[in-house]
Amino acid sequence: MGIELDDLDRAIIGELEQDGRRAFREIARSLDVSEGTVRSRFRRLEEDGVLKITAFAEPGRFSTARLALLFLKVAPEHHESVVARLTACREISYVSTTLGRADVFAQVLTADDTALWRFLQERVRPLEGVLETECTLEVAVHKLWFDKEGPARPAN
Template sequence: MKGQGEIDALDREIIKLLQEDGRKPYTEMAQRLGVSEGTVRSRVNRMVEEGIIEIVVHANPGRVGLHTQAIIGLTTQLGMTEEVAQQLIPFKEVRFIAVSSGAYDLIIQVYVENNERLLEFVHQKLARIPGIVRADVSIELKVYKDTFDFV
């Protein structure tokens, strides 16, 4: 018997189908997997409730006017990493925040309209956050892969 937060082979197959097309009808998934629609529905609902999956829309940044994407490595004052990360969360420009074991304390990904907005973000928003010692900004020049289908 599976415990909470665990998945089995059927759950994995359901996830794969949703990653192909998040709008795929449960009836179609059930038919492909050889189970009932109710089974698919209950499995999806359970995985959502347990935080195993999220059903979200992944917009193409360039198509919605966010033409400049950057990865920013942040160095923080010793002991301030958590506080800095918490202050970054509300910024709509920030898509991703992670603590890093490499050269930076935090890695963030930022999506903005253009280079001018990136400059404003760095100099007007990041610069005002106590605890940031350094920001190393790298603009993404070309994206070869941007996916969430890793199951």
């Protein structure tokens, strides 16, 4: 179930998407609200699981490391266990349930091509319920955030 966000929540998220280390004081000044308001909204968004501040490394800047996208077809009865096993892997930074040609999407970072191959062969493909895997190397990221206004709203 989704959390209802108001315009101020979306504005705070938008400010943090531009710079996740930005001080609450600066965000408050740019949005013309109090620092305490920004701080309490941030805490609520974080506690509700809407917002998490993380760092992102540009894959094209790695010398030998490989950032890859995994698309997995999973038997329905094993979906939750596969997701749990993947989220427990330190090599995996992101896991989501998807609709389409794959049931699960994951982003994985390994030291090099050999480590990526080994990770797939030894840790992902043998998972009970994994029916198919597809792996694509991610070589450049061109956009990582939503526009400041947030997701488009349906027309009334």
